[in-house]
Structures are given as structure tokens and as C-alpha cells.
Amino acid sequence: MSTKFTYSEKKDTRSGFGAGLVEAARKNDKVVGLCADLTGSLKMGDFKKEFPDRFFQVGIAEANMMGIAAGMTIGGKIPFTGTFANFSTGRVYDQIRQSIAYSDKNVKICASHAGLTLGEDGATHQILEDIGMMKMLPHMTVINPCDYNQTKAATMAIAEYEGPVYLRFGRPKVPVFTPADQKFEIGKALHLIEGSDVSIFATGHLVWHAIEAEAILQEKGINAEVINIHTIKPLDVEAILKSVQKTGCAVSAEEHQLNGGLGDSIAQVLSLKLPSPLEMVGVNDSFGESGTPEELMEKYGLNTQSIVDAALKVVERK
Amino acid sequence: MKNQPNIDELQKLASQIRRDILRMVHNVQSGHPGGSLGCTDYFTALYFHVLDLKPGFDMDGTNEDLFFLSNGHISPVWYSTLARKGYFDTKELGTFRKINSRLQGHPTTEEGLPGIRIASGSLGQGLSVAIGAAQTKKLNGDKHRVFVLMGDGEQQEGQIWEAAMYAAHNKVDNLIATIDCNDQQIDGRVSQIMGLEDLGKKWEAFGWSVITCNGNNMEDVIRQLEYAKSLSGKGKPVMMLMQTEMGSGVDFMEGTHKWHGVAPDDEELEKALAQLEETLGDY
Numbered sequence: 001m002s003t004k005f006t007y008s009e010k011k012d013t014r015s016g017f018g019a020g021l022v023e024a025a026r027k028n029d030k031v032v033g034l035c036a037d038l039t040g041s042l043k044m045g046d047f048k049k050e051f052p053d054r055f056f057q058v059g060i061a062e063a064n065m066m067g068i069a070a071g072m073t074i075g076g077k078i079p080f081t082g083t084f085a086n087f088s089t090g091r092v093y094d095q096i097r098q099s100i101a102y103s104d105k106n107v108k109i110c111a112s113h114a115g116l117t118l119g120e121d122g123a124t125h126q127i128l129e130d131i132g133m134m135k136m137l138p139h140m141t142v143i144n145p146c147d148y149n150q151t152k153a154a155t156m157a158i159a160e161y162e163g164p165v166y167l168r169f170g171r172p173k174v175p176v177f178t179p180a181d182q183k184f185e186i187g188k189a190l191h192l193i194e195g196s197d198v199s200i201f202a203t204g205h206l207v208w209h210a211i212e213a214e215a216i217l218q219e220k221g222i223n224a225e226v227i228n229i230h231t232i233k234p235l236d237v238e239a240i241l242k243s244v245q246k247t248g249c250a251v252s253a254e255e256h257q258l259n260g261g262l263g264d265s266i267a268q269v270l271s272l273k274l275p276s277p278l279e280m281v282g283v284n285d286s287f288g289e290s291g292t293p294e295e296l297m298e299k300y301g302l303n304t305q306s307i308v309d310a311a312l313k314v315v316e317r318k
Numbered sequence: 319m320k321n322q323p324n325i326d327e328l329q330k331l332a333s334q335i336r337r338d339i340l341r342m343v344h345n346v347q348s349g350h351p352g353g354s355l356g357c358t359d360y361f362t363a364l365y366f367h368v369l370d371l372k373p374g375f376d377m378d379g380t381n382e383d384l385f386f387l388s389n390g391h392i393s394p395v396w397y398s399t400l401a402r403k404g405y406f407d408t409k410e411l412g413t414f415r416k417i418n419s420r421l422q423g424h425p426t427t428e429e430g431l432p433g434i435r436i437a438s439g440s441l442g443q444g445l446s447v448a449i450g451a452a453q454t455k456k457l458n459g460d461k462h463r464v465f466v467l468m469g470d471g472e473q474q475e476g477q478i479w480e481a482a483m484y485a486a487h488n489k490v491d492n493l494i495a496t497i498d499c500n501d502q503q504i505d506g507r508v509s510q511i512m513g514l515e516d517l518g519k520k521w522e523a524f525g526w527s528v529i530t531c532n533g534n535n536m537e538d539v540i541r542q543l544e545y546a547k548s549l550s551g552k553g554k555p556v557m558m559l560m561q562t563e564m565g566s567g568v569d570f571m572e573g574t575h576k577w578h579g580v581a582p583d584d585e586e587l588e589k590a591l592a593q594l595e596e597t598l599g600d601y
Contacts, residue, residue: 071453075380095446103426
């Protein structure tokens, strides 16, 4: 298999967040960081060390953290909250809904350990519903970058954007293939590979798997287009329609429930504007469990082979 | 130091605000008059004597005192106070809870009403927000204070106690919180639904400076708020436990939780207004 993108190292996306936060804070003294007892896991240690007066430890009290972050925006601060994705969303949904989204506060909700790749801790911590919850909130922007470099760039980009943002990233080390100098444009899908037979729309950790799937499909004579949808809301509707107009069918791939995720958003766009066959790769109405990230991604059908299978199936449906 | 308070003038204002509250909820036959009437003296004292406010309104509120209402359902008293203070035209009070109004059932920033800096209504969140705003003031070197009002029933929300711990631990001493202690909540007396026991001892144990106040005595409200200001800046957040009577100012609305979220009918409105002097002209 010869992929069109290569990588020289694997790094965790959360470290991209940690590095991006330090850079954003150096550029803008309004940036402050809040953490709910997970400074090491969120890679916020460097920020804390360099900006001790701008780091706020809130303890194991995520609801309070969201309220404090909302309040800190009054007077001009740009708060970045850090905890696991589970505790960044479901646990504090009403606080986010009322004090941040409805109040349109400039809070950046930064969420690590999203999805199955959290691994051995099991389903209590493997949130697979967060994209759905957050994309439903008016005013909220939802971003799910794919690798270290893109997460770092996204972290810096959201500091410059005015409004509430949900930034989702993960725990495991994954291939770094995004150029380090690539600017992150919120809401702008990234065309990674041109193709004509099927459009693969992937987000987060699944983008690398989509790149691998493209190489396998090429060997089978199928010419796949790969698009990185790092911003789930606002969705780049134009890029999706343009691609599917050319290919005639689509596959979505994400580390999330099928209900409420990226695939769900794409299905809405296609059924309203360009009815076309769509296959969705994601978790099918189930909780996760303990295991290694690789074992879990295979068991729940979220790996390269799942994308290949979905593409073969959807091409047949054209 | 500010001028001595003109108690007579403040009481006249409070009488007009109480009339506004009753007319607003009567007009749409919905809203929360009970707690609004109980807290009228506090709002009047706060906005017309205690708070150091700039003219006009901007979201950041830099170089002025800030106020947050956590128990957002008593929006009528806040809206009337803001209008009487000049944040918007008193005529707008007639749009309360109506379609296309900036005066939503519960306060919100969504419609851009001057004076409101956060949405509230879902209980337990305002103290955290006030703490955040107070910390930003400290980071900005802004010496002004942040005030927040909560309900006593609201103390049943867990987030309040997360915030209580945080503010004391982090010495957020530019924060003056108040709890409206009227011992009423929707299903009955707070002490019967989910008793708070000794609330003062609880807040003291969490590390706050605690004072008490008779919330329906204008002189005492002002005296205690001034005392609270004198306690701020000394390493501890300040909590004022304010005893009020739900429905205060209207005899048949006092001493019961019946008027928590019920509007008076035509006859009840007339009876209530007869007890409150029209001092500044109805809207």
C-alpha cells in the first residue's frame, strides 16, 4: 500500500493542543487557561509553567469551570477550558447551553480523550456523543482536527475567532501528516486527495485511515477523493456538494456515534440538496468498552478496512 | 465615599418598582411576582446607591461594579430597576414576556437588552459566572467589585458548592454574594422541601465572610451592603444572607409561596396597587 501522504512520526493530538495554547498565549495576553484536575492529561503543563498567573486550577468541578470561564469573558479574557471530552460536554451540557452558548461567550471548550481511542478506561470515559450534543447548540462552532500539527494550528486559530468553540482531540499517538506551517481555516474543508469514483469525508483520527483506504481502493481500481472535514459546524456544504457532484456517492468516517455525528450532518446536506448514496463509518448506537485503541477501532468498525468496505458498498449503490 | 442615602427617595423608587412588577406580570398573566417583590428593596439600594456604575452599557463592564442575577426568574424586578435607572425606556416594560421582546421571561443577552451580561434561569450557575468576572477584574487591575444574587432554594444546586469552595480557596475577595432567604420554593417551604440547616455556618465553613441583613428594610439593606463592601478586599469572598418576605409590599401576597410564579388577576392587581404609591409615574 502506497499512501499519498507520508509521516515521519506519531504524536498525540492533545500535545498539539498543549503546544498551540502556549503559542496562542504568547501572541495574546487575553488567553487564560482553566483545568479540572487533568493538567498532565490535557498537556497544559507548559502553559501553566509559562503563564502561572493566567492558569486557573478548578479541581474536580467541571460545572463551576464552565461558569467561571463564561464569567471571565466579561472584561475581555479568552478562556480555554481543559478536561476530558466526556466531562467537557455531557456532564456540563446545561452550563454550556445557558452560560456559554445562549450567552454567546468567547469560551474555548477544549476536550481531550474523545472517542474509543481513550482505550482501557472503558465506556464511562469514551464519549461518542459529544459532537452531536455540541453541534446542536446555536452559536457553537465544532472542530475535530486530525493530527498534532492540525490540532496545534486549530488551537491558535480559535483564539483569534470570537465566539464559543468546541475543540475535540484525543489521547493516542497518531501519524503526523499535516504540514506544520499549514494555516487552519475554521469551516473550510481540506481537499487531501482528488478522485472521481467516491468522496470520503473523514474527521479527526479517521482522516489518516481515509488516506490509507484511498491507497487500498486505488489497488482495486477505485479512484477515491479524500476530504478532511475538521470543522463539523459550520459545515463546508459547498465543498461537500462539489465533491459529490463529481463522484456521485459518499462515505463519512468518524470516531463518534452515527446518530448526531459528521455522517448525520452530511446525510442532511445530501438528502436536502443532492440525493446520493451515502455509507457511514462510525459507532452504531452502542457504548464502547475497555481494550487497546487498535482493538477497539477494529471491533467497532472504525478502521481503514471499514472505510474500504463502505466505499466498495457505496460505489455499487450508484 | 458616596453621599448619605436618601432613604425616602429610595423607598419611593421601590414603591414604583413594585407597581411595575405587578403591572408587568398582570399584563401577560405570567411571570414571578413573589420573589421580585421580596427583593425590590435590595435592587433599589444596589442600583440607586451601592453600585459604582458608568453611564451607558457595554458587555465588558470595565471600571464599574458588575451585578449578576443567578435566580433569573425574578427578572421583573431587575427589568424595572434597569429601566428606572435609565438602561432602556420604561415603556419597554410593557413588552415583558411577549413575542419579539428584549424582556424575555428569564434574562438573556441574546436580544441585546442593556444591563444583562449573562443568561440565567436554569439555577445554580450565576455564582460561578460572577467568580469568573471577579477574577477577570483582578487580572485587569480593575478595583471594582462584582455582586451576585441567588435564591435560597437555589442553594440545593450542587454547582453552588463547587463555586463556594473555589472562591474561598482562590481568595476572590472582590465578590459580594447575596442569598435571598425567603424560605419559599415552588413546592413549599425550603425548610420542608430540602432544608438548608444553618446556612451561615455552611458558608463560614467554606471560608467566606458571612453577614446578615433584613432585606425589606431599606436602611438595613444599605447598611449591610456598605458593610459587605468594607469586608471585601481582605482575602475572603463575602456572603450576605438577606431575610426577605416573598411578596413584600402587598399584604395578601406575603407569607405564602402561592405568588412565586402566579400573576394577579384584574381585581387582585387593583387591590395590590392600592397599597403602593405611584411615585414616578407608571410606564
